[in-house]
C-alpha cells in the first residue's frame with residue numbers, strides 16, 4: 001500500500017461493511033434469513049490438494065522478510081544494496097523460474113518474469129506485487145515481539161515487516177509459479193509476474209517502468225491481479241463468516257490548498273473578518289456539505305451478496321432501496337468506514353496561519369485531502385470546492401500528485417468469475433464481495449494495459465490482523481500462507497486456458 005499518499009491504512013477496512021449491523025430498522029418482515037455457510041474456525045486450515053515441501057516454503061518466506069527492503073520518500077536514504085541482495089535471493093531460491101522464465105530488470109530493481117504460454121492467441125495476464133516495505137520505526141521496535149526483520153517462525157506465524165504487505169502475498173505467487181513448473185505445468189496463456197520495488201513511495205520507478213515496457217512491446221493484458229483486499233473476518237457484527245473482498249475499483253486522491261490573504265493589523269482593533277475566520281468558515285462549509293454519495297453501483301454490489309444473511313429488518317431495507325435508500329445512505333454516512341465507500345471524502349489535514357498571539361495574520365492556508373469516489377473526478381472536486389466555499393477571494397490551488405479514481409472493473413469478466421470460483425472452492429465458508437479499495441497500489445500504472453484489475457490476496461484477516469498492517473507485530477499465519485500458495489496454483493490453472 002502506498003503510505004505516502006494514503007497516510008492512514010485503510011487497506012483492509014476499505015469495505016463499506018463495518019456497520020451494517022448498526023443499521024436497525026423498525027419495520028416488520030416475515031421471510032427467513034439464509035443459514036450462514038458451513039462454519040469453519042479461522043484456525044482451521046483448508047484441505048490441501050498439493051504436496052509441496054511446506055517447511056522449505058515457509059523458510060523462504062522467512063528469508064524474504066529478513067531483507068530490510070525499506071522504502072522511504074527520500075530515496076537517497078535507501079540502501080539499494082539490500083535490494084540487489086533480495087534479487088539474488090529470488091534468483092537462487094527459485095531455480096526453475098530462473099532457468100525457464102525470461103527475467104527483465106526494470107527501474108533498477110523491479111523484476112519482471114515472463115512465462116511464455118503455448119497459445120499465442122490468448123492475451124497474457126499479469127500478477128503484480130511489491131517487495132519493498134514501510135519502515136519499522138526505531139521508536140517502536142521494542143514493542144515488537146520479535147524484531148521486525150527477523151522473519152521469526154514462531155507460534156504458528158511468520159513474523160515481520162512485509163508479512164502482510166506485501167511479501168506474503170507476492171512470495172506466495174512466486175512459490176506457485178515454481179511449484180507449477182516443478183509439476184511440469186505448461187500454461188496456454190502467457191503469465192507475467194512483477195516483483196516491484198517502490199510501491200510504498202508511489203511505484204513510479206518500478207511498476208511505472210514495467211507498465212511502460214509492456215506498452216512499448218504492444219502487450220494487451222487480459223487481466224491483472226494486484227495486492228488489495230483480504231478475506232476479512234469480524235467485519236460485520238452478526239455476520240460470522242468471512243468476506244472475500246475483491247477490489248474492483250480504487251479511489252483517486254487530490255490535495256487542495258485554500259489560500260487566503262488579507263490585511264493584518266493589531267489584534268486590539270480587529271477587522272470583522274480575519275484570515276482565520278474566513279478560512280475557518282470555508283472549512284465548515286465543506287464539512288457541512290459533503291460531496292454527494294449514493295447507495296448505487298459498486299457499493300450496492302458490495303452489499304448484495306450479504307443481504308440474504310442479514311436480519312429481517314436489514315434485509316427489508318436493503319431489498320427495497322427504492323423506499324429505504326435515503327435511510328441507508330444516512331446511516332452509512334454516520335460511520336467513517338461506510339462513508340468512505342459511499343462518497344468522495346474530505347480530510348482537513350493542514351491549517352496554518354498566524355505567528356504571534358497579538359498579531360493578526362496576513363495570510364493563511366488550509367489543505368484538504370480528498371479521496372475521490374469512482375463516481376467523481378479531480379475536476380468535480382475542484383468545482384465542488386469552488387461552489388461550496390463560494391468565496392472568490394480564496395485561492396483554490398490543486399496540489400501535485402493527484403490521481404483520478406480507477407475505472408470499475410467488471411464482475412462479469414471471466415477472470416473475476418475464476419477468482420470467485422477459486423475462492424469458493426478453497427475457502428468455502430467465505431462469501432465473495434466486489435469492493436472499493438480506498439488505498440493506493442501499483443495497479444494504477446497499468447490502466448493502459450487492461451480494464452480488468454482485481455486487487456485481492458487470500459490473506460485471512462481478523463480485526464486484530466488488520467491493525468498489524470504497517471503496524472507493530474505484522475505477521476502471517478503459517479497455514480494461511482500455505483493456503484495462499486495452493487490458491488494461486490489453482491487460480492493460474494483455472495485461468496491459463498481460454499476463459
Ligand SMILES: [Zn+2]
Pocket residue numbers: 001002130165166199227
Ligand atoms: Zn502494499
